[in-house]
Amino acid sequence: xxxxxxxxxxxxxxxxxxxxxxxxxxxxxxxxxxxxxxxxxxxxxxxxxxxxxxxxxxxxxxxxxxxxxxxxxxxxxxxxxxxxxxxxxxxxxxxxxxxxxxxxxxxxxxxxxxxxxxxxxxxxxxxxxxxxx
Amino acid sequence: xxxxxxxxxxxxxxxxxxxxxxxxxxxxxxxxxxxxxxxxxxxxxxxxxxxxxxxxxxxxxxxxxxxxxxxxxxxxxxxxxxxxxxxxxxxxxxxxxxxxxxxxxxxxxxxxxxxxxxxxxxxxxx
Numbered sequence: 001x002x003x004x005x006x007x008x009x010x011x012x013x014x015x016x017x018x019x020x021x022x023x024x025x026x027x028x029x030x031x032x033x034x035x036x037x038x039x040x041x042x043x044x045x046x047x048x049x050x051x052x053x054x055x056x057x058x059x060x061x062x063x064x065x066x067x068x069x070x071x072x073x074x075x076x077x078x079x080x081x082x083x084x085x086x087x088x089x090x091x092x093x094x095x096x097x098x099x100x101x102x103x104x105x106x107x108x109x110x111x112x113x114x115x116x117x118x119x120x121x122x123x124x125x126x127x128x129x130x131x132x133x
Numbered sequence: 134x135x136x137x138x139x140x141x142x143x144x145x146x147x148x149x150x151x152x153x154x155x156x157x158x159x160x161x162x163x164x165x166x167x168x169x170x171x172x173x174x175x176x177x178x179x180x181x182x183x184x185x186x187x188x189x190x191x192x193x194x195x196x197x198x199x200x201x202x203x204x205x206x207x208x209x210x211x212x213x214x215x216x217x218x219x220x221x222x223x224x225x226x227x228x229x230x231x232x233x234x235x236x237x238x239x240x241x242x243x244x245x246x247x248x249x250x251x252x253x254x255x256x257x258x259x
Contacts, residue, residue, distance in 0.1 A: 013234065016228040016233075017234065046221060049203065064189035076154040080156070081198040087163060104258065108249070
């Protein structure tokens with residue numbers, strides 16, 4: 001029982017720091033706790049809501065929300081989300097798990113490369129260019 | 134700072150951002166998460182939002198997506214209520230702790246660790 005709270009807490013900390021905790025909660029649940037893929041996805045989706053409501057209220061007060069971006073992106077995103085949640089119902093758990101695995105690995109790799117480039121390559125190149133200017 | 138994502142963007146960029154929103158929706162609905170990680174770059178590069186504002190706006194855009202998708206999963210019988218609520222309580226507590234810790238932990242090292250965990254977990258799930 002306590003393991004589920006702990007799994008939630010770990011991903012909550014990562015999410016609270018703005019690094020996408022949802023992408024962590026699903027593999028924790030499926031790989032270490034034998035939760036079926038679709039149940040893990042449902043848990044992640046529903047667990048996200050209370051925190052997102054709190055964060056949204058705080059951000060409205062801080063005036064950090066871009067209304068124009070919200071209005072531009074949300075409609076297509078909502079329609080696509082509803083349609084693909086309905087579609088997921090008909091996809092076997094094992095297939096969904098593999099697709100999720102590919103998505104996670106590609107996402108992790110691209111974020112890693114991006115972070116590496118901004119941390120080291122940019123610094124190195126600008127140091128080099130300073131040497132020659 | 135005022136950002137006018139909707140009015141001032143060129144038509145092509147606008148269409149690309151709308152299509153990107155569709156991809157975010159597919160990730161959220163089909164894979165149950167990860168939409169936010171796609172949405173932040175979409176908002177910073179596409180809508181030219183500053184990073185802080187992009188993070189804030191991303192959370193609010195994902196909220197209706199996860200509520201609707203979560204409701205569809207639950208209606209299809211995929212939501213185990215007991216372990217779901219236990220996990221959710223952990224997420225809320227962890228989320229508050231994470232927000233408070235945000236500037237106190239060297240997040241750069243943590244993000245490297247986190248990305249490597251993502252790659253390993255992804256490969257393991259395949």
